[in-house]
Amino acid sequence: MESLNDVLNELGNILKPDFEITGYGCGGKHVRVKTSPYKLLDAAKYMLSIGSRIVHVTASDMGFDGIRLMHIYSLEHIDKHAHLILYAYGNGEPVKFPSVAQLTYQANWAERETMELLGIEFDGHPDPRHIFLPFEWPNPVESSSESKADVKQVTLPIGPYHPAMLEGGFFKLFVDGEDVIDVDIKVGLNHRGIMKLAESRTFWRDIFLVGRICGICSVPHQLAFVNAVERILEINVPERAEYIRVLMAELNRIHSHLLWLGVAGDLIGFKTLLMWAWKIREPIQDCIELLSGNRVHADSMSIGGVRFDATKEQLNKVEIRLLEVKRDFKKLAEDIASHSIVRRRTEGVGVMSLNNAREAGAVGPTARASGWKIDVRRDSPYSFYDEGHITWDVVVEEAGDVLSRVMVRVKEIFTSIDICLQCIDKLKSVGGPIATSELKSFPEGEALSKVEAPRGELVYYIISNGIDIPHTVRIRTPSYRNIAALKFMLRGCRLADAPIIIGSVDPCFSCTDRVMIVDSKSGKQWTLSGDEFKNLPFKGWRG
Amino acid sequence: MGMLLFTIIAIPVLCFILGVLFNYEIRKIYARSQYRLGPLLSMHSELRDFLGSSRILQPLYDVLKLMFKETIIPRSARKSLFISSPIISLILAVLSSYFISYGGLSLFADNPLSIIFITYILIGVSLFWVLGGLASSSPWSVIGSRREAELMLVIEVSLLSSIFSSAIISNSLSIGGIMSFQLKYYPIILLNPFAALVFIISVLGKLHFNPFEISEADVEIVSGPYTEYSGKLLAVILSSKYILTSVLTGLFVNLFISGGLILPPSNPYNQLINFIVFILECFIVTFIVSIVHSIAPRFRIDQAISWSIKYLWPLSAFSIIFSIIIRSILGVT
Structure with a gap:
């Protein structure tokens, strides 16, 4: 397939006559296509055959129209930003849709989640057990008993x-x-019911709510949310605000990876690594506190900009701290890479091949450690991650074992420090406002937004029905995959x-x-x- | 008779107190190498009145605190074995302490076969930890005990061979004899450093320090054989560990660095000096152990065994051969 249009034409032939392009988003790259429920499986077969992956399967109750099931396909391997949002309405009691989990494991958990949330039944799902409720919970879906355990095991x-x-x-x-x-x-x-909570608060209050989903990666959650809202509003963000966003997101990534590195050390019985990694992480926390006033929840994002400006003194301090962290961490990284017992414990352990990673739909550092070069920052650049503003490379390791997952994160820390330093450089020269003044009332619309969180691709899908409370907020976190x-x-x-x-x-x-x-x-x-x-x-x- | 009774009581108490101090040292150095402060005082408020508030005694407070706690015995456990095995392992640990010479103060160190006795008793201590874990019928304990038993198989071999290397050099099966040999010639650590290295590695395995903290791996199997133990029984296990710590370091000092004997123990003044030197040497050995503990992560059990068979066993065999060579050079009879 050459381009997004070719894919759409081919899909049109397959789905004829139930094929209707109902809208575009993100500069025409996010295409929303309406079809009928029984055509979804054919479409999924075709999309998987051209190497597309299912980003998420989710549903929303659209009231009079019925339940809307959405399959979000990524076409990033064909074109940057390209996504297909294929949806169909279902009615009835209960609502039934064909299951695409029988074609790919990627949709397995997502469909189980949708079953729980909206009571949809999926025909042909290989493992229709509860995912959030206990297995024994009274179940509209027939639960299959899991008894793989052998007596000798x-x-x-x-x-x-x-x-x-x-x-x-x-x-x-x-x-x-x-x-x-x-x-x-x-x-x-x-x-915690955060998706439901978000649908009962205004967009402005939701920013703080979604930040609380995770204490470690609160910035990417807020960034993804405000990106989606800005796509609905069709407003532009000032240059200075975008640089501050990138800076905050990368600081968050460094602290998350360092925290993980310490935990990983503890898991192989290396408590000294835990303490050393967390000691190096402290200055990063200080930087986040210096810029936003908070150590954990930075809460710096706002619709149309950021909430805090960074002064030159703050930036200088952050720069000094980052250089110190880079120097300290370089020493630690060399020690880890050359430590014989660490290598013994991690090399060749828990190998996930590239095929398995694609089948399971792994994202982020986990996928990159298996040699799969996916990174939202490169595939669908948001904020200022595109080539015109910041230069950086995607870190990929080939082996797919635990050691390569360690090394991917270790190298990403250096990449992130470089991105932060570039942002600080730019921020020193770029002036202007930190928030846009062209805010308007919320129109009807919907938007998909993806952000590369420290753990991988974070997806937000927001539907607005013209008031300041979102109709639907759907979140797919990287850990889920x-x-x-x-x-x-x-x-x-x-x-x-x-x-x-x-x-x-x-x-x-x-x-x-x-x-x-x-x-x-x-x-x-x-x-x-x-x-x-x-x-x-x-x-x-x-x- | 009165002197004998005093020694019988004094030696385990001394051993226990030394174990407390060594454990404090290990925890402190472990903490300092991680940019931490180390043990902060935390103890039962009732203890504060008569024990004071010194941080050095934190390992002692840990044991005493457990004495105040309820002992829970799982219903599915083999009750008699579950209760008796920690107590037997404590008794064995106390018994082994009589064979160590504390810079001259000792009960059985001069027994002509004291090395044979202490090796058997040291195996017994670990063996009853394994049995206690098996008796508690928790899957974590069972797996921990299995790991402990597998580790014992390889570690005891190297421990024995290093002990007997020093026996071969000095042509004596008595700890007292080995010490007087070292007073006469040189400390065995200089004559046969390989045996000393093997002993230190075996001590790491025996006391479950990294890289052999396998049977207690807290993130994998909670705390291995001791998962189901609580209260007074856990206190018993901890005490036996403290005593074993000081017995093993003491044994190393006795066998390889002349057991503190720098002066002939002819008068009380010399004996006191020897005793102080013994304790200082023990602290140095513990320091080495704690440094290794803090810079190494944990082996996986199969890696530990294959590593031991690949490197540790050949080294042990070599140390025995080396001892025979040294002995023929020195011409010991």
């Missing part, structure tokens, strides 16, 4: 609470001796490697568990895992 629960993870996630490992045979992943142990991809890495590994493999994708459960309304009956999910927990020792001892 020991079932080991990692989580919901486990020293390897600071947040609640549940990994059920089926082990034979020290070898992991299979793994079952259950997330959603702590739901990477935790699902863990299945491919954990199979066949050693038990001692399981924590570092789980850790190596930088799982952020607070991102993953952002949805669903908390029910007063949710105590039930604890009895479930509690029972499992109680029974497991018996199984372990006697089995």
Whole structure:
């Protein structure tokens, strides 16, 4: 396929007569196509055959029109920014759609989530179990019982609470001796209903809400949100504001990667690395505090600009700090790369091949460590990441093991420091306002926005119906994809490697568990895992 | 008789206090190498009145605190084995402390077969940790015990060979004899540094320090064999660990750096000097252990075993051969 138009023409032939282009976004690169539900599977087959990947499958209740199911396909390998948003309306009780999860694992979790949120039924879904509710929850969807465990195997629960993870996630490992045979992943142990909350607040208050999805990567969440809103409003952001946005996002990436590096060190029993990495991270936190007033939640983004300007003195201080961090971290990075036991523990461990990464739809550093050159900053440049303003390279490693996931992040820290220094240089000469003055009332419209968060591609889809409260906010966080991809890495590994493999994708459960309304009956999910927990020792001892 | 009774009581107490100090040192150096301050005082308020508030005794407070806590015994555990194994391992640890010569103060160090006894007893201490873990019937404990047992298989071999290297050089199976040999000739660490190196590595494995912190790997298997232990039983395990720390460092000092004997123990003044030198040497050994502990991450169990078989065992074998050569050069009879 040569261009986006070719793809659309071909798709038009396949979907005839249910093919209607209903709108464009992002300079004509985000194409919204309406079709009918039973054509979705044909379209998915075609899109996957041309090498496109499913970014997200999501749905929204559009009232009179019925439930709208949206498949967001990325065509970034054909054209920068190019995306196809294919949607269809479904009516009935319950609403039924064909499942694309039977074609690709990428849609698996997304469709399970949509089942939970809107009660849609997907025909032919390979694993239609609950994802946020407990498995035993009364279920409109027939739940298939998971009994892969052999009598001779020991079932080991990692989580919901486990020293390897600071947040609640549940990994059920089926082990034979020290070898992991299979793994079952259950997330959603702590739901906060942020997507629903965002649909009941104004756009302005939502900025602060989405920042609270994750403490570690609050800047990318806010950046993605305001980008989407700005695309709906069709306003431009002043140059100075864009540089400050890039600066804040990259500072956030450095601190997130350093935090991860420390945790990874702890996971292989190297507490000294944990402490050293976090010591180097402190000056970065100080820089964020200096610029925004807060160490963790910078809250610097605003629709049409940023909330804080950076003075020359602040920028000088940040520059000095960054150079210090670069010097210190260079030493640490060399030590890590040459430490024989660290290499022993990470080399060839938890290998995910490029094919598996594509199949699972891994994103961010996890995908880049498998030799897949995807980076939203390069594929759909937002803010000032395009070539005209800042120069940088995408870091790619080929091996796909834990060591290459470490090295990708280590190298990205240096890249980020370089980007920050370039931003500071530019900020010293570029003047002007930090927020646009051309704000207007919110029109009807919808927008897709993607940001490269420290963990990977972060997707926001916002539909506005003309008032200052969004009709729909849909979020797909990078960890959502990477935790699902863990299945491919954990199979066949050693038990001692399981924590570092789980850790190596930088799982952020607070991102993953952002949805669903908390029910007063949710105590039930604890009895479930509690029972499992109680029974497991018996199984372990006697089995 | 009175002197004997005093020694029987004094040696384990001394050993325990030394273990507390060594553990403080290890924690402090571990912390300082990570830009941390190290143990901050945290203890039960009732203890503060009669123990004072010195941070040096933090490992002691940890044990005493556990004495105040409830001991929980899992319903699925083999109760008798679960309770008895930490106690037996403590008894064995106390027993092993009688074979160490504390700069001259000792009970059985001069026994002609003291090395044979102490090697058996040291195996017993780890063995009962393994048994206790198995008896608690938690999957974490079972896996931890399995790892501990696998590690024992390789580590004990190198420990024994390094102990017997020094026995071969000095032509004596008694710790006292080895010490008097070193007083007469040179410290064995100079004669056979390979054996000393093997011993230090084995100590890391025995005491679960990095890179052999495998059976207690907290992020993988919670705390291995001790996962289900709490309260007084955990305090017993901790005490046996403290005593084992000082026994193993003491054994190293006895076997390789002449056990503090720099002067012939003919008068009390010389004995005191020897005792002080012994303790200083122990602190140096602990320092080396804690440095290795802080700069190395943890091996995976299969890596630890293959690494030991590939490098540690040949080195142990070489140290024995080297000892025989040295002995023939020195002409010890």
